[in-house]
Structures are given as structure tokens and as C-alpha cells.
Amino acid sequence: MKTTTPGMWNRLLGQEAAVGVLRASLASDRVGHAYLFVGPRGVGRAPAALALAASVNCLDDGCGTCAICAKVLRRSHADVHHISAEGGQIVVDQVRALREEASRAPFEGRMKVFIIDEAERLNPAAGNALLKVLEEPPSSALFILMTDAPDDMLPTVVSRCRRIDFVPLGFTEIVEILTQHHGVAEDRAAWAASAGGNLAAALRLSKDPAAEERRERHLSYPERLARAGLSSAISLAGEVRVEADEAVDRLKVRQKDEIKEHAEAYGEARGTAAARKRLEVRHKREARRTEQQTYEIVLTDLAAWYRGALLARHGDGAPDAQIEAALGDCALSAPTTSFVDALERIEATRVALSRNAQAGLALEALFMHLGSIG
Ligand SMILES: [Zn+2]
Incomplete structure (x- = not known):
């Protein structure tokens, strides 16, 4: 069964309903002009948008291996455009540029595809401009809007799109996908699912060979704090x-490749400055997200240690081998209440960092607190 699914689609796990509808439209040659992909980030909306963009251009149903699919996947296909918020909003100039682009014939493919991320960020003027495009879509253009908040969008824009719902994936489902479809060991899958928080991040973590090393280091922090106290x-x-x-440096290496591909696809011709600027804005946002994700992982690992220590005190055993190895003696010496207190502090720090608290200060305060207990 799986072998009959083209490559671009069989990567999409846990979203059978959405994939079914999209594949049925493709099979009957009845792909609409506008879709609204609704669901939380990281569950497969973006890969589904790429799969659809590839399928309408690939000569082999979205095979996932040909040059066209490869370009779509790398986001360097000249007819697949990615639109995202600039400074918190998608503005009318972006939609005007999109409209102009949509009116031209495809450059190298069969269809021009416009993938709009966080469509709820279309400001009213941009939303109205997009509505005009959607009311009379050019015949060779396909619009894919993605959002987790359709209620924040202009209802008239929503009603012009075919809505496809993507279901949230819970911890258990993410673990199941990682273990059964990606060959990740159970322990590691459980860690990646909790540290990543969504499927996309969990998948990335479970495939990162250095992630385990980093986790080991994070799990050694409580012991180092217990030994050296405040000075550490x-x-x-x-x-x-x-x-x-x-982590941001590693991301920048990948971004550099993308900038190069972008330049190769578009050249330096007139009108490409805006596209370059948009790429730059997206890269900055990705860098912020990557930094955030690093803190998220460190705090998840720290919390896992303290939760493991609590479990060990109650004689329930550690949640996994890596935590058990890291617990050591200090997990036995501190009072239970201080572990609970530590968990609360970690959670508070996580919330503060997600609200853009100054990372250095927030982390120092947390480690000082953790070093003073026990
Ligand atoms: Zn292909």
C-alpha cells in the first residue's frame, strides 16, 4: 500500500484525512484554486503544501525524487512562492507582488503556487487585496493559505478557500510515528516528542546525532550545581x-545555501530585491525560533531530571536509562519539596523565555535558584 503513495505524500503521517482529500482531488484532476490548511504548527501543514505544490508540477504525481520535486522541497522552485509575515503582518504590498506574479505564465512548471504561512497575519488591506485575487484566480495559479487561527481571518477570504483540517498530534502519536515509521528507539522517541513539542521538531531532534550528547550534558547540570553550587x-x-x-550558526549554513539557490533561480534582476528582503526576514525569524527551541530543549531535559529524581524518591524508578544514569547520589539527598520547587522554577523560566525575556538573565536566575536547593 505504502509503495503506491508518491514520495512527497508518504512522509505525511497522522494526517490521513487531509491527505486523502488532497490526493483524491489530484487523482480526479479537480484541484481547486485556493486551499486553507488549518491546524497547529508542526503537524504537517507545510509538508502537505509542498507535496501539493510538487504534485501539480511534477510529471510523476509528486514522486519526491525528480528534479522538480527536489526543487520544491528545497524551496527553490521558481514557480513556488512562499509568503510570510514581515514585522508581524502580511502587508498589501506583498499581496500586490503576489497578484502580479500570479498573472504571469509559469516560469518552469505547469502551475504557479503561492504558499502563505500564518494567513491570519494578513492585515485588512492585504486580506481585501487577496480576496480580489481569489475571486478571479488566474487559471494556472494555486493558493495555499496556512493558519492555526482561521477565526482571525477575513471570513470572505476563508469562504473562498477549500478548507483542509490538520489534526493536532499528541505525545503518543508522535512517539508512534517516530518508532514505527522512522525507526527511532522508544526512549529516544519519547524524549524527542517531549522536547520537540510537535512532530516536525521531534523528527529533527531524533535524527540529530549530536542531540543525545547535548541531552547528556543538560542532564549533568543538576549534579554540577549540587557540587559547585552558585559558582557554576x-x-x-x-x-x-x-x-x-x-544552533543558530548551523541554521545559518543552511540558510546560506538557500540564499545561493534563490540567487540562481531569480538572478539579480529588477524586482528581485523584494523577494530577497522577504527571504532575509524569514531567516531572521527562523534564527529566533531556533534559539528559542534550544532553551526549550535544555529546560525540558532539566525538568526530566527533577521529575526523574521525584520518581526515584518514590521508588517508581527513572523514566529512562539516560536519566537514571544522570541521577546519581544527589537525587537521593535533597528533600522532595525542593524538586517540586525546581520544576515550578523551570516552568516559570520557560514561560518567561517564550515571552522574550532576556535569556542570559533568566537562565542565570534559574541556575542560581537550582544551585541553592538541596
Ligand atoms: Zn517528482
């Missing part, structure tokens, strides 16, 4: 900052 708090906060910087 500042250096641990520094280590975490370095780790975040390194």
Missing part, C-alpha cells in the same frame, strides 16, 4: 547561550 550557575547559563549560538 553563571558558567552553566553561559554554556546554554553558547549552545543556542551554535
Whole structure:
């Protein structure tokens, strides 16, 4: 059964209903002009948008291996356009540029595809401009809007689109997808699912060979704090900052490739400056998200240690082998209440960092607190 599904589609797990509808439209050659992909981030909306964009252009049903599919996947296909918010909004100039682009014939493919991320960020003027395009869509254009908040969009725009719902994937489903379809070991899948928080991030983590090493380091923090106390708090906060910087550096290497591909696809011709600018804005946002994700993972690992310590105290055993190895003696010496307190502090720090608190200070305060207990 799986072998009959083209490559671009069989990567989409846990979204059978959405995939079924889209594949049926493709099979009957009745792909609409506008779709609204509704669902939380990281569950497969973006891969589904790429699969649809590839399928209407690929000569082999979205095979996933040909040059066309490869370009769509790398986001370097000249007829597949990605639109996202600039400074928090999608503005009318972006929609005007889209309209102009949509009116031209495809450059190298059969269909021009416009993938609009966070469509709820279309401001009213942009929404109205898009509505005009959707009312009389050019015959060779396909619009895919993605959102997790359709209620924040202009109802007239929503009603012009065919809505496809993507279901949220829970912890258990993410673990199941990782273990059964990606060959990830159970322990590691459970960690990636909780540290990543969504399927896309969990998948990335479980395939990152250095992730396990980093986890081991995070799990050693409580012991280092117990041994060296407050003097290690500042250096641990520094280590975490370095780790975040390194993650952003790795991202920048990938972004550089994308900039190069972009230049190859569009050249430096007139009118490409706006596209370059948009790419730059998206890259900055990705960098922020990557930094955030690093903190998220560190805090998840720390919380796992303290939760493991609590479990060990109650004689229930550690949740997994890696945590058990990291617990050591200090998990036995501190009072239970201090573990509960530590978990609360970690959660508070996570919330503060997600609200853009200054990372260095927030981490130092957390480590100082964790170093003072026990
Ligand atoms: Zn293909």
C-alpha cells in the first residue's frame, strides 16, 4: 500500500484525512484554486503544501525524487512562492507582488503556487487585496493559505478557500510515528516528542546525532550545581547561550545555501530585491525560533531530571536509562519539596523565555535558584 503513495505524500503521517482529500482531488484532476490548511504548527501543514505544490508540477504525481520535486522541497522552485509575515503582518504590498506574479505564465512548471504561512497575519488591506485575487484566480495559479487561527481571518477570504483540517498530534502519536515509521528507539522517541513539542521538531531532534550528547550534558547540570553550587550557575547559563549560538550558526549554513539557490533561480534582476528582503526576514525569524527551541530543549531535559529524581524518591524508578544514569547520589539527598520547587522554577523560566525575556538573565536566575536547593 505504502509503495503506491508518491514520495512527497508518504512522509505525511497522522494526517490521513487531509491527505486523502488532497490526493483524491489530484487523482480526479479537480484541484481547486485556493486551499486553507488549518491546524497547529508542526503537524504537517507545510509538508502537505509542498507535496501539493510538487504534485501539480511534477510529471510523476509528486514522486519526491525528480528534479522538480527536489526543487520544491528545497524551496527553490521558481514557480513556488512562499509568503510570510514581515514585522508581524502580511502587508498589501506583498499581496500586490503576489497578484502580479500570479498573472504571469509559469516560469518552469505547469502551475504557479503561492504558499502563505500564518494567513491570519494578513492585515485588512492585504486580506481585501487577496480576496480580489481569489475571486478571479488566474487559471494556472494555486493558493495555499496556512493558519492555526482561521477565526482571525477575513471570513470572505476563508469562504473562498477549500478548507483542509490538520489534526493536532499528541505525545503518543508522535512517539508512534517516530518508532514505527522512522525507526527511532522508544526512549529516544519519547524524549524527542517531549522536547520537540510537535512532530516536525521531534523528527529533527531524533535524527540529530549530536542531540543525545547535548541531552547528556543538560542532564549533568543538576549534579554540577549540587557540587559547585552558585559558582557554576553563571558558567552553566553561559554554556546554554553558547549552545543556542551554535544552533543558530548551523541554521545559518543552511540558510546560506538557500540564499545561493534563490540567487540562481531569480538572478539579480529588477524586482528581485523584494523577494530577497522577504527571504532575509524569514531567516531572521527562523534564527529566533531556533534559539528559542534550544532553551526549550535544555529546560525540558532539566525538568526530566527533577521529575526523574521525584520518581526515584518514590521508588517508581527513572523514566529512562539516560536519566537514571544522570541521577546519581544527589537525587537521593535533597528533600522532595525542593524538586517540586525546581520544576515550578523551570516552568516559570520557560514561560518567561517564550515571552522574550532576556535569556542570559533568566537562565542565570534559574541556575542560581537550582544551585541553592538541596
Ligand atoms: Zn517528482
